[in-house]
Amino acid sequence: MSNLVSITALASISPLGISLEESWENYLKDEHHLIEKKIGEYMAWVAPLPDHAKEEIEEFKTFDSKYKGLDNSVLYAMFASRKAMQMAKWKSGDNFGVNVGSSRGATTLFEKYHKEFLSTNKTSTLASPTTTLGNISSWIAHDLQTKGPEISHSITCSTALHAVLNGMAWIKSGMADKFMVGGSEAPLTPFTIAQMKALKIYSREESDYPCRALDLKKKSNTMVLGEGASMICMERGRKDNALAVIEGVGYATEVLQHNISISTEAECFQRSMHMALGTTNPDEVDVIVMHAPGTIKGDLSEKNAIAKIFRNKKPLLTTNKWKIGHTFGASGMLSMELAILMFQKQKYIGVPYLHQEPALQKINKVMVNAVGFGGNAVSVLLSR
Template identity: 25%
Template sequence: MSGREVAITGIGVVAPGGIGVKDFWALLSEGRTATRLVTAFDPAPFRSRVAAEADFDPEAHGLGPQEIRRMDRAAQFAVVTAREAVEGSGLELSEVDPTRVAVTIGSAIGASIGLEDEYRVASDDGRLDLLDPDYAAKHLYNFFVPSSIAAETAWAVGAQGHVTMVSTGCTSGVDAVGYGAELIREGSADVVLAGGTDAPITPITLACFDAIKATTPRNDDAEHASRPFDATRNGFVLGEGAAMFVLEDLAGARRRGAHVYATIKGFAGRCNAYHMTGLRSDGREMAEAIRVAMAEARTNPADLDYLNAHGSGTKQNDRHETAAFKRSLGADAYRVPISSIKSMVGHSLGAIGAIEVAASVLAIENDVVPPTANLHNPDPECDLDYVPVTAREQQTDTVLTVASGFGGFQSAMVLAAEGKNR
């Protein structure tokens, strides 16, 4: 890897069952689940009525009435997590040239709640064929354009540098972090606020996933509905949330005495150019992303201490991932502990890749591998060490996290404790 080394010096998280880094990590390390029946609206008409909702009060987290009115829930998540990340980093952004501060945010579906709410009002709850613009909110354009989320975050932290919105489906969050790391590495920015956000728990989103039977119908046991790599799994659980990071040049972070959670050693993305929702059974594209990310990081399979899986809880994905791990890691695929935090916080689409980066960094910080909750009956075809039910304490210095998304997107990132694999 050429160029400057990239340090993560601040983390902010809004997740189901854990608002803020401390509560988020407590949920994961204790193996608790945050999945439940949907409460945001009446889910009775839907096949899948389960979700992982974040108990998020924007006012309690410092947003004023005008900000709450102007911003979609996904934008609120992004701003709150960005502020937590900056505060935790100890960085005084007022002392940094604002044109050298960048923002990169990933989101799969943007301001979906705001758009759906405004459509309901302007169409009189769907009764009007022609929408009445007199009833639309003045901020409707902000909901229509996903880049408004990145703009809101930039305004919140005073960033005047490169501001980008990444939308690559369910890999959006980790892709945005990888892109932000590249801005640091190539010298285009000195500080980057990078992460992902999505708030997709809406009627239209539930209906879309119902149509393709991707989400679980296990409505009678919502707490245990998300079961990655388990033989009894029958679909994923929709979630919501955000994670943001302060990225800096490692040398600069050391000079100011910052706490470095981890370094980003390598990142790669690939696409299968095959099918919008289908995956090849051999896992070749994910394996290639893993291979390239590890080569960039100068990391061998034997160096890995933990692998944070995409682990959505669908048979197709879980078997595809298992094949990809075997293909890319060889014999070490059977040694390295693997887990899916979606078993606890659900699948928040474009946000989850960033939330999983946060989980990976905190695994390094605490020397703990979070578990795959609800894994009691392993699928015989998923015969790797998927860390069932209970967290595992062990030295965790080098972590691989992966993501997979509709459209064939496959991404991989290598994270390491400061000074590893240098």
């Protein structure tokens, strides 16, 4: 891919904390951030924000009286976006685009207003605007005072990496020089947990690691939900302040055999990874941050796809879902955060309950994968 795009800022709020430094400190530890908590009528493993992050969100609401009525999925995105803009040294009023997505959107408010409607046959005035998917990017644009385009979308669990695709398209077309992209999710709600349990993919593990992502010997599905948001700032060309460079992007959709299906060898991942590589020799890729949601079929099929593409020299494989859960639409960007931190620190972060490969001398190229219900895969190739 010609005309490289630089990532000049990265910010997040997640179970790991509210800063890159805090996230890295937690990545260096083998402990996970999952807790067992009662959500509605269910006891479930979840990965919530830490208390100090929740306090930051409560403080954030005081900036504008209108923020108090927004869903957490919007507030998390706004919080991370403001920090990303500050890191990139972009200014209010600049002409940059915003594309932030969410798999489920304003889940907490939607459940609240729906319950209200069922009991009273009425609903609050702000029920519609605060639960529409488009209000994520529009509120970010309001808060940052950008003059560029604002886009919200939902493409299930690959939403954040689809935002990267969109940002690349706008920049490479010449329609924009800068784009802020990312994903946000606040899915720790009764209805969402009930849905995942109904699919029989949710963890019932009582072991030290309730989510056994990338453990191909597990006997049951072990997906756990987490919450958070992560944003990057993208700029045309190779910038001096670049945290990483996007060398290639790939995408694919495969024919569905079932609503949540993915083929045995994840054909969608094979095509997305092949496209992202372009002319790059697969042997040059040092690490792949996998989607690996902790399900038996999902983890294995992605591993099979990697084996098909990387035949000669297998990259080291990792994931963060054992530590922070699956954050749906935000998960791809939080995986990119892990990749960029490994670049910066030149240290591979593995999965503690798996056999650790020999340490790498250098980490120069990392691929990040994401896929969602509907077989829509995205792969992003990053370099230093």
